[in-house]
Amino acid sequence: MGETIVSMNGICKYFPGVKALDNVQFELRSGEVMALLGENGAGKSTLMKILSGVYTRDAGTMDIFGKPYGDLLPKQAQQVGVAIIHQELNMCPHLTVTENMFLGREIQRGLCVDKRAMEKAAEQILSELKIDISPTDRVGDLPVSKQQMVEIAKALSIKARILIMDEPTSALTAKEIDELFRIIRKLREDGCGIVYISHRLEELQHIVDRVTIMRDGQYIMTANFQDLTMDQIITNMVGREIKEKFPRVECPRGEKVFEVRHLNAGRLVRDVSFSVYAGEIVGIAGLMGAGRTETTRAIFGVDPRTSGEILLDGKPISCKNPRQSIQSGVVLIPEDRKKDGLCTKLPIRKNIALPNLDLLCNKFGVISSRKESEMCDKAVADLRIKTPSVEVNASTLSGGNQQKVVVGKWLARKSRVVIFDEPTRGIDVAAKVEIYNIMNQLKQQGIAVICVSSELPEVMGIADRILVMCDGRITGEVMAKETTQSEILTLATQFENKFTVAAAEEE
Numbered sequence: 001m002g003e004t005i006v007s008m009n010g011i012c013k014y015f016p017g018v019k020a021l022d023n024v025q026f027e028l029r030s031g032e033v034m035a036l037l038g039e040n041g042a043g044k045s046t047l048m049k050i051l052s053g054v055y056t057r058d059a060g061t062m063d064i065f066g067k068p069y070g071d072l073l074p075k076q077a078q079q080v081g082v083a084i085i086h087q088e089l090n091m092c093p094h095l096t097v098t099e100n101m102f103l104g105r106e107i108q109r110g111l112c113v114d115k116r117a118m119e120k121a122a123e124q125i126l127s128e129l130k131i132d133i134s135p136t137d138r139v140g141d142l143p144v145s146k147q148q149m150v151e152i153a154k155a156l157s158i159k160a161r162i163l164i165m166d167e168p169t170s171a172l173t174a175k176e177i178d179e180l181f182r183i184i185r186k187l188r189e190d191g192c193g194i195v196y197i198s199h200r201l202e203e204l205q206h207i208v209d210r211v212t213i214m215r216d217g218q219y220i221m222t223a224n225f226q227d228l229t230m231d232q233i234i235t236n237m238v239g240r241e242i243k244e245k246f247p248r249v250e251c252p253r254g255e256k257v258f259e260v261r262h263l264n265a266g267r268l269v270r271d272v273s274f275s276v277y278a279g280e281i282v283g284i285a286g287l288m289g290a291g292r293t294e295t296t297r298a299i300f301g302v303d304p305r306t307s308g309e310i311l312l313d314g315k316p317i318s319c320k321n322p323r324q325s326i327q328s329g330v331v332l333i334p335e336d337r338k339k340d341g342l343c344t345k346l347p348i349r350k351n352i353a354l355p356n357l358d359l360l361c362n363k364f365g366v367i368s369s370r371k372e373s374e375m376c377d378k379a380v381a382d383l384r385i386k387t388p389s390v391e392v393n394a395s396t397l398s399g400g401n402q403q404k405v406v407v408g409k410w411l412a413r414k415s416r417v418v419i420f421d422e423p424t425r426g427i428d429v430a431a432k433v434e435i436y437n438i439m440n441q442l443k444q445q446g447i448a449v450i451c452v453s454s455e456l457p458e459v460m461g462i463a464d465r466i467l468v469m470c471d472g473r474i475t476g477e478v479m480a481k482e483t484t485q486s487e488i489l490t491l492a493t494q495f496e497n498k499f500t501v502a503a504a505e506e507e
């Protein structure tokens, strides 16, 4: 570990109604990976946005490579050698991978943009990272995990000496995470300082040298990772002990509530049939690209289906589009909250009220603002959404709190079937437990709960029964209490032909 390259002291940052950072200190040395940890809304992203020039601070000093900086602009920060991979994807979907990577710093030849040179440079970085994407692919056509890799490639193309990664792995496959760690180790050897923000605490052991912990906008501690136990880290983050990571409630299995019969949609939903009974949570496990999200979308009616029947309490229901599904009592909490789950430019109040207008309007179609406020206040209180008021735009919330709003809007109505797709992505340890408790409550109320998750400990810890998907089909069903990770993985790689087996091994 080398000399100090970043030193921030007494940093304060205020937003309307929120003291996001209160006298925070932060140090980064060359050749180290520093984890920045804290609950949702602790101020991690805000602190790093100050270091990368996105926000200006209200008080405090900031030295980078021994030089003090006042109000730093993003471009200046880049020139000094600071690159940031933001928590939420910041790509222009209609532009190509190359165009996104070089946005604002296009390579020029004379007066023209040198497209060939940029594509060559992009190609080189992508192949160095072993990312299987073409520089001419349109970013909007790529799956989320690939978009995330483009974001990483973009930061690396800047040749940063201080690299900030805000939740880089939340949408990556296991193989991509390994690649990322390989890259991080190499950058560390080259003397870069890396700030690593993640809620996936189990991955820290593979790469982290030191940790800085924040809580409620305040600095708590910095220590060598090896000197702390995981429990100590969690207790410092949360301010209390968390006893059970996966709280489980036992319920007797009741009647069959929900049933999907021979559902087909696109290439990745092939003859999917399953049932969910009252009093159980059904997990859906599988590798990335197994068709889990596609299945949830086909059920909810986002994507068209070619065939299949959906039944509630034994009777066929119509859910050809989300509107019909919601009316029939089926709701989906989608994987990509920013794109599909929220109107980020609207206040929390509107986000929660929008899908529930039928409950909030009187017979003349006028919205009752009293009912609306009650509904929103309840959601904020039940889910402990951290916000100064329900009037602030959803975009100003921390990542995890945005996710809570998406959950909150559906809990406000009485649904019969709630489908969660990766519900805890980007959510801190304590909030995860809150989400699990909500699932348990729904289960106790006899609501059919379906939960797609890429994290095996999570599905095994929270679901009662697990369906495993591979290549668009359900390849197995196991009881969570009796199964093992390796049994699930075996089922998750049961491809029909050799070509795809090779692809799975790649995963």
Ligand SMILES: Nc1ncnc2c1ncn2[C@@H]1O[C@H](COP(=O)(O)OP(=O)(O)OP(=O)(O)O)[C@@H](O)[C@H]1O
Residues within 6 Å of the ligand: 015, 016, 018, 019, 020, 038, 039, 040, 041, 042, 043, 044, 045, 046, 047, 087, 386, 387, 395, 396, 397, 398, 399, 400, 401, 426, 428
């Ligand atoms: N642009 C903004 N306008 C208003 N409030 C903001 C803005 N950005 C952040 N905040 C508030 O500042 C606090 C810290 O947010 P920040 O995004 O830094 O948290 P975080 O530690 O990154 O959380 P997470 O783990 O959920 O990403 C939160 O209360 C958030 O609502």
Ligand SMILES: [Mg+2]
Residues within 6 Å of the ligand: 044, 045, 046, 087, 166, 398, 399
């Ligand atoms: Mg954040």
